[in-house]
Amino acid sequence: MIELNNATKIYRSIFGRSVKAVEDFSLQVAEGEVLGIAGPNGAGKSTLLSLLLGYLRPTSGKVLIRGLEPRAFVQKNGIGYLSELMTINPNWKAQDALTRFATLAAVAPADIPTRVNAVIDELGIGEHRDKKIKALSKGNLQRLGVAQALLRDEQVMILDEPTHGLDPVWTQRFRGIVEGLRRPGRTIIIASHNLDELQRLADRVAIIDRGRLQRLVQTGYDQATDAGGTYRISVAAGAPHLKVMFPQAIESGEGEFELAFSSIADLNSALARLIGGGVLVAGVVPSRSVLEQQFREAVGEPT
Amino acid sequence: MAANLTRYSYWQFRDFIRERGVALIITSLLLGFTVVAPMRAMMGPNIDQANATRILIMALPQIVFISAFIALNGIISTDRKLGYYRFLFSKPVSIPAYYSQYFVVSLAAFLAVFALLLGVFAIVVRPVNPVGALAFCTLVYLSLGGIAFLISSLFRYDWPILAAVFLGSAMINSLWAERDGWRMVIRNMLPPLHKLTPAMTDIMNLGTVDVKAVIWLLGYSALCFAAGLFVLWRRPIG
Numbered sequence: 130m131i132e133l134n135n136a137t138k139i140y141r142s143i144f145g146r147s148v149k150a151v152e153d154f155s156l157q158v159a160e161g162e163v164l165g166i167a168g169p170n171g172a173g174k175s176t177l178l179s180l181l182l183g184y185l186r187p188t189s190g191k192v193l194i195r196g197l198e199p200r201a202f203v204q205k206n207g208i209g210y211l212s213e214l215m216t217i218n219p220n221w222k223a224q225d226a227l228t229r230f231a232t233l234a235a236v237a238p239a240d241i242p243t244r245v246n247a248v249i250d251e252l253g254i255g256e257h258r259d260k261k262i263k264a265l266s267k268g269n270l271q272r273l274g275v276a277q278a279l280l281r282d283e284q285v286m287i288l289d290e291p292t293h294g295l296d297p298v299w300t301q302r303f304r305g306i307v308e309g310l311r312r313p314g315r316t317i318i319i320a321s322h323n324l325d326e327l328q329r330l331a332d333r334v335a336i337i338d339r340g341r342l343q344r345l346v347q348t349g350y351d352q353a354t355d356a357g358g359t360y361r362i363s364v365a366a367g368a369p370h371l372k373v374m375f376p377q378a379i380e381s382g383e384g385e386f387e388l389a390f391s392s393i394a395d396l397n398s399a400l401a402r403l404i405g406g407g408v409l410v411a412g413v414v415p416s417r418s419v420l421e422q423q424f425r426e427a428v429g430e431p432t
Numbered sequence: 433m434a435a436n437l438t439r440y441s442y443w444q445f446r447d448f449i450r451e452r453g454v455a456l457i458i459t460s461l462l463l464g465f466t467v468v469a470p471m472r473a474m475m476g477p478n479i480d481q482a483n484a485t486r487i488l489i490m491a492l493p494q495i496v497f498i499s500a501f502i503a504l505n506g507i508i509s510t511d512r513k514l515g516y517y518r519f520l521f522s523k524p525v526s527i528p529a530y531y532s533q534y535f536v537v538s539l540a541a542f543l544a545v546f547a548l549l550l551g552v553f554a555i556v557v558r559p560v561n562p563v564g565a566l567a568f569c570t571l572v573y574l575s576l577g578g579i580a581f582l583i584s585s586l587f588r589y590d591w592p593i594l595a596a597v598f599l600g601s602a603m604i605n606s607l608w609a610e611r612d613g614w615r616m617v618i619r620n621m622l623p624p625l626h627k628l629t630p631a632m633t634d635i636m637n638l639g640t641v642d643v644k645a646v647i648w649l650l651g652y653s654a655l656c657f658a659a660g661l662f663v664l665w666r667r668p669i670g
Contacts, residue, residue, distance in 0.1 A: 179670045182522055182670055183668065184517070184521070184670030200668075203521070204524060206524055207524035209522075212515075212518040214515055216516055216519065217516070217517050218447075218514075218516060220450070220451075229440065230523065232439050233436055233437070233520065233523035234436070235434070235524050237525070238439065278520065
């Protein structure tokens with residue numbers, strides 16, 4: 130549904146200097162899919178999103194949404210978009226801003242108050258509805274940004290750093306909201322620095338760096354590509370047994386050990402041995418998620 | 433024009449009045465005061481219709497020129513500069529249509545402000561027929577508007593360029609008014625804003641207007657406006 134074919138965007142200054150922000154980028158995103166985009170600062174994420182919104186045109190290559198050039202698609206259908214930069218006129222009131230965006234989004238006039246109230250309630254910004262944008266805290270402004278993206282039932286949603294500035298409670302709620310947005314026919318693209326968030330929300334994550342697609346990672350468990358990983362195992366009792374059974378285990382805290390496994394099956398058989406040997410296992414978490422591991426390999430540095 | 437965009441004109445009108453209307457009123461009152469106050473002091477409290485029109489003709493050109501400049505600068509570039517386009521144009525909206533509508537809505541708001549100012553003039557000096565004055569305001573807005581629209585579609589910091597174009601063409605037209613040859617060619621290529629002031633007296637008195645001058649003014653501006661639309665259509669906003 131969304132197709133990037135060798136898309137390249139080069140910025141040229143009037144002095145002849147040029148910077149390749151996106152280079153030879155090819156990717157297809159299916160209907161119903163949630164795609165994550167991760168990359169270090171300056172990797173080309175914002176340029177990529179601007180290409181998808183038609184705010185920029187590729188220097189070469191093609192970007193198509195349902196067979197249309199992005200600007201033509203947006204002009205016809207609109208996109209539920211949350212910008213990383215919350216650039217809304219600071220003198221507008223929160224509720225007025227949503228009413229304006231609902232008007233532009235072609236929500237039927239009679240439905241605008243209902244829709245606006247619904248997103249205000251969903252994002253919990255009722256007490257701020259009469260405040261000016263400039264009076265909103267970063268978190269509330271972010272919630273307003275999410276609210277305006279939800280005003281209409283869009284086929285495509287692009288969310289750039291959606292939980293930036295949200296407190297943990299709202300970060301959690303936001304994840305629930307995005308889960309609720311999943312439906313056949315709708316494509317959601319989420320750009321984030323938060324790999325844990327992408328791991329939870331996205332079906333695939335495109336890791337980009339220096340403008341290029343470095344890796345496309347499937348976030349769910351895939352037996353074919355299972356390469357295991359390092360896990361942190363917390364034990365409530367029987368730590369000495371664990372040390373005997375796995376002398377290579379690194380003690381990372383009181384009752385906490387880090388162990389590397391070659392596959393998920395390997396991890397499971399190790400856990401069975403531990404439990405059978407009288408060790409009381411309190412928790413097992415990956416030291417690094419598959420995505421984080423892939424990200425480090427692709428980009429070469431932690432986020 | 434799409435229905436959603438047409439409905440949005442209410443908000444555009446409101447934005448103009450709040451963000452530029454107040455500035456227009458204050459600037460116009462200050463400028464108007466410097467012309468009207470000495471004339472009123474000189475003529476006394478009982479000013480007749482002819483003298484009231486004369487005062488208005490003296491005060492109006494500079495007020496309308498500066499007001500049109502305030503009204504038109506940044507008409508497109510402000511949204512680009514401040515990034516407002518990001519949220520606005522993720523909605524199903526044509527960018528050229530959005531700014532075309534804003535141009536028209538701004539004209540309506542501009543005239544509303546001048547109708548108010550003419551009301552103040554009526555109280556302070558004497559009521560005059562507002563048709564001529566408003567027609568002149570419309571002509572100035574439309575004559576400068578297309579040029580401002582094009583410059584704003586091309587440059588993020590458009591107002592210094594706009595000021596340079598307006599002042600530059602006024603200066604060259606006055607310096608080279610009688611010259612011919614290449615100077616005349618350049619003069620004819622510049623915005624024909626020098627034709628506005630002679631047109632004003634005719635319009636204000638509801639007399640015969642130099643149609644050729646008006647067509648030249650509006651045609652030049654319309655061409656620039658069309659070029660601005662082409663820029664918005666072809667050149668990405670980001």
